[in-house]
Amino acid sequence: MANFPKGFLFGTATSSYQIEGAVNEDGRTPSIWDTFSKTSGMTYNGDTGDIACDHYHRYKEDVVILKEIGVKAYRFSIAWPRIFPEKGNFNPKGIDFYKRLVEELLKNDIIPVATIYHWDLPQWAGDLGGWLNRDLIYWYSEYSQKLFKEIGNVVPMWITHNEPWCASILSYGIGEHAPGHKDYREALIAAHHILLSHGEAVKIFRDMNIKESQIGITLNLTPAYPASERDVDRLAAQYADGFSNRWFLDPIFKGNYPEDMIELYKEEIGKFDFIKSEDLGIISQPIDFLGINFYSRSIVKYSEKSMLKWIGVEGPGAKTDMGWEIRPESLYDLLKRLDKEYTRIPIYITENGAAFKDIITEDGKVHDQERIEYIKEHLKYANKFIKEGGNLKGYFLWSFLDNFEWAFGYSKRFGIVYVDYKTQKRILKDSALWYKEVINRASIVF
Numbered sequence: 001m002a003n004f005p006k007g008f009l010f011g012t013a014t015s016s017y018q019i020e021g022a023v024n025e026d027g028r029t030p031s032i033w034d035t036f037s038k039t040s041g042m043t044y045n046g047d048t049g050d051i052a053c054d055h056y057h058r059y060k061e062d063v064v065i066l067k068e069i070g071v072k073a074y075r076f077s078i079a080w081p082r083i084f085p086e087k088g089n090f091n092p093k094g095i096d097f098y099k100r101l102v103e104e105l106l107k108n109d110i111i112p113v114a115t116i117y118h119w120d121l122p123q124w125a126g127d128l129g130g131w132l133n134r135d136l137i138y139w140y141s142e143y144s145q146k147l148f149k150e151i152g153n154v155v156p157m158w159i160t161h162n163e164p165w166c167a168s169i170l171s172y173g174i175g176e177h178a179p180g181h182k183d184y185r186e187a188l189i190a191a192h193h194i195l196l197s198h199g200e201a202v203k204i205f206r207d208m209n210i211k212e213s214q215i216g217i218t219l220n221l222t223p224a225y226p227a228s229e230r231d232v233d234r235l236a237a238q239y240a241d242g243f244s245n246r247w248f249l250d251p252i253f254k255g256n257y258p259e260d261m262i263e264l265y266k267e268e269i270g271k272f273d274f275i276k277s278e279d280l281g282i283i284s285q286p287i288d289f290l291g292i293n294f295y296s297r298s299i300v301k302y303s304e305k306s307m308l309k310w311i312g313v314e315g316p317g318a319k320t321d322m323g324w325e326i327r328p329e330s331l332y333d334l335l336k337r338l339d340k341e342y343t344r345i346p347i348y349i350t351e352n353g354a355a356f357k358d359i360i361t362e363d364g365k366v367h368d369q370e371r372i373e374y375i376k377e378h379l380k381y382a383n384k385f386i387k388e389g390g391n392l393k394g395y396f397l398w399s400f401l402d403n404f405e406w407a408f409g410y411s412k413r414f415g416i417v418y419v420d421y422k423t424q425k426r427i428l429k430d431s432a433l434w435y436k437e438v439i440n441r442a443s444i445v446f
């Protein structure tokens with residue numbers, strides 16, 4: 001048995017483009033993900049977020065389910081294209097949806113946790129160059145300020161960005177996410193502008209002096225391990241750690257980019273002329289909490305072939321349906337490392353979960369025991385960290401609902417609630433019923 005402290009925030013998480021649908025409703029205009037998902041070959045089966053889980057219309061039913069599961073908090077994201085469908089043009093109908101959602105959550109004693117940006121950049125901003133254009137910082141500031149003004153006093157936790165690594169490296173460097181560019185210099189420029197926009201939003205938030213509300217950022221962090229004890233593989237792990245983690249943690253908590261990575265990148269990137277002298281001071285101003293999204297680890301070996309000097313090696317552990325190794329010990333390693341090397345501010349696991357091939361059995365249920373085991377093991381290591389004095393304050397299970405898994409479309413199910421996309425019927429999986437017990441007892445039983 002592992003008990004969690006009183007007040008530990010058990011929640012679930014989703015994002016706007018992955019669940020809302022209603023992409024042309026109440027003034028919303030396309031995002032870069034509407035464009036990307038409609039571009040041939042970019043998503044599995046050509047899947048799009050046009051309907052998704054139809055959450056825009058079913059949010060009341062969904063909040064009832066959240067209440068039934070007993071979550072203390074619910075992390076959602078706000079669709080920028082609903083709030084500013086055109087440049088500079090605020091859409092009251094867009095914010096009204098989120099006011100209704102927040103009201104429903106509060107009525108059911110569920111704490112709303114809002115992510116300002118979870119990748120659905122308005123296409124009008126994409127047309128300005130997206131995150132490659134430093135002017136986006138101005139438009140993101142206008143967007144954030146409006147959100148703080150409209151619902152800042154009813155949303156106690158604000159997350160500026162979800163996974164800057166994905167919104168920059170995966171999107172402008174690797175090309176798997178919108179806008180699908182494959183240019184590493186672009187990726188680092190986008191990363192810098194996203195981090196800078198984070199810092200500007202924190203400044204605005206502080207200046208508005210919003211009582212009883214906190215602000216942070218969510219980083220997806222992947223602990224990197226060498227494939228052997230050889231010095232070259234240890235160097236490879238250092239570079240993989242810089243690539244995935246330190247490129248974002250260092251500017252936020254240390255006010256600088258990691259020197260070893262600047263050295264590694266400079267041949268490919270050329271001048272870091274997109275970084276202005278005042279930028280790192282803005283990026284590194286204090287935040288109230290750090291959100292981390294943890295799914296798995298990476299194991300790497302040295303390779304001259306790659307600019308990054310490493311390539312991945314498959315881990316020995318069981319895999320999820322995403323092919324990600326199940327390694328809950330690495331969550332503990334990550335938490336201990338953050339505590340030792342970066343920060344002692346409150347940490348929230350803002351995403352952790354797994355995709356498995358869920359099926360509805362003859363009894364009409366979804367017996368997802370693998371997901372229960374995955375979550376139980378990760379909560380066990382989270383609890384170990386807390387018992388050792390770690391400042392972990394909450395856990396948001398990814399995800400509440402099966403949903404649009406980006407380039408994988410609807411082929412991957414992460415939800416603890418099954419969604420039949422043909423009928424939009426929701427079915428609580430065994431994991432939802434198990435999680436309900438965990439939350440109710442505030443403990444896990446091994």
Ligand SMILES: OC[C@H]1NNC[C@@H](O)[C@@H]1O
Nearest residue numbers: 015163293351398405414
């Ligand atoms: O891949 C699972 C999740 N990872 N973090 C960001 C979310 O949008 C993804 O669905």
